[in-house]
Amino acid sequence: MSRQSSRAPDPRKVNGELFTLTYGALVAQLLKDYEDDDEVNRQLEKMGYNIGVRLIEDFLARSNVSRCNDFRETADQIAKVAFKMYLGVTPVVSNWSAAGDEFSLLIENNPLTDFVELPDGHTDLNYSNLLCGALKGAMEMVQMEVDVKFVQDQLKGDNITELRLKFIRRLEDAVPAGED
Amino acid sequence: MESEDEEELVSSDDNEKLCDRSDTAYVTNHLALPASCRILVRNGTCLYYTEWNRKTHLSMSKDEEFKLMYGMIFSIKSFVSRISPYDLKDGFLNFKTSKYKLHFYETPSGLKLVMNTDLTAGNIRDVLHQIYSNIYVEYIVKNPMCELGVPIKSELFKTKLDDYIRGLSVFPMKLS
Numbered sequence: 001m002s003r004q005s006s007r008a009p010d011p012r013k014v015n016g017e018l019f020t021l022t023y024g025a026l027v028a029q030l031l032k033d034y035e036d037d038d039e040v041n042r043q044l045e046k047m048g049y050n051i052g053v054r055l056i057e058d059f060l061a062r063s064n065v066s067r068c069n070d071f072r073e074t075a076d077q078i079a080k081v082a083f084k085m086y087l088g089v090t091p092v093v094s095n096w097s098a099a100g101d102e103f104s105l106l107i108e109n110n111p112l113t114d115f116v117e118l119p120d121g122h123t124d125l126n127y128s129n130l131l132c133g134a135l136k137g138a139m140e141m142v143q144m145e146v147d148v149k150f151v152q153d154q155l156k157g158d159n160i161t162e163l164r165l166k167f168i169r170r171l172e173d174a175v176p177a178g179e180d
Numbered sequence: 181m182e183s184e185d186e187e188e189l190v191s192s193d194d195n196e197k198l199c200d201r202s203d204t205a206y207v208t209n210h211l212a213l214p215a216s217c218r219i220l221v222r223n224g225t226c227l228y229y230t231e232w233n234r235k236t237h238l239s240m241s242k243d244e245e246f247k248l249m250y251g252m253i254f255s256i257k258s259f260v261s262r263i264s265p266y267d268l269k270d271g272f273l274n275f276k277t278s279k280y281k282l283h284f285y286e287t288p289s290g291l292k293l294v295m296n297t298d299l300t301a302g303n304i305r306d307v308l309h310q311i312y313s314n315i316y317v318e319y320i321v322k323n324p325m326c327e328l329g330v331p332i333k334s335e336l337f338k339t340k341l342d343d344y345i346r347g348l349s350v351f352p353m354k355l356s
Contacts, residue, residue: 053328054322054328056289057287057291057321058317058321058322060287060288060289060312061312061313061314062313064309064313065288066270069267141289142289142290173254173290175254
């Protein structure tokens with residue numbers, strides 16, 4: 001333990017509260033600018049997407065995982081490795097569809113929503129919609145098109161925050177010119 | 181002085197050999213470890229190309245060469261995965277000709293790194309992974325000014341990559 005305290009702090013890590021508050025300020029500003037919940041959701045998803053396409057490279061570089069064999073393995077990687085690495089929480093993977101192409105991530109304590117209370121009149125706002133975009137962007141970079149959306153949100157009085165991921169299709173390598 | 185002489189000697193030898201096999205589509209030198217390195221993305225764009233001890237150049241343009249390279253990598257990859265009796269984990273890693281060895285590393289995100297070396301090089305998968313994780317991710321992905329998927333212009337990336345390759349124990353000092 002003593003050795004740990006003498007070590008310089010990891011420059012990649014940032015204080016959790018600062019992170020939460022920064023995100024809150026971002027969402028609040030978007031609400032002021034767009035004045036429309038749906039538009040804010042869209043903007044958050046877009047931002048998340050742009051984060052995701054870069055974040056996946058960092059994830060691959062750091063975790064050194066190879067390609068997943070099936071969607072279940074992908075789900076485990078997202079929950080146990082990626083969420084742990086970037087948000088410090090481990091969501092529970094559950095509610096698999098019969099076909100195995102859809103699952104839910106149940107997040108007990110979403111770090112983005114610490115200190116947050118949704119004011120009245122924002123029932124359509126998905127406060128943490130950035131996560132959806134980030135997942136979508138990251139998955140797209142590993143050749144999987146997925147649909148991500150919030151099903152339940154603790155901010156709206158639900159018991160748990162639930163993110164639903166649906167596999168849509170695999171994206172293939174571009175075929176070089178002149179080949180079939 | 182001595183080392184310079186040696187380099188000249190070998191390279192002229194190399195040129196001579198090349199003359200009578202000018203029909204070969206893709207030839208690189210067999211002198212020193214890394215001859216050339218390129219980074220390709222999924223759609224076949226060459227993001228970055230650099231060379232160290234490549235002694236011969238083809239008459240075709242670089243663009244043409246990149247297209248050929250992408251086409252070949254694509255074909256070999258699909259060939260390898262089709263004839264493999266097992267489910268592939270890593271897939272195609274490298275191949276060797278009598279003159280050079282081509283190493284291939286692909287990240288799950290579809291980024292392809294190709295490096296040509298001489299025949300003495302062993303497995304340099306680690307080197308390619310290092311280039312990806314410590315150089316590409318650090319200086320391109322994490323740099324908001326660098327757009328992804330377009331050719332890399334970053335000077336920082338260029339220097340870091342060059343430093344890294346020259347720092348490798350296998351890189352022959354006398355030839356650099």
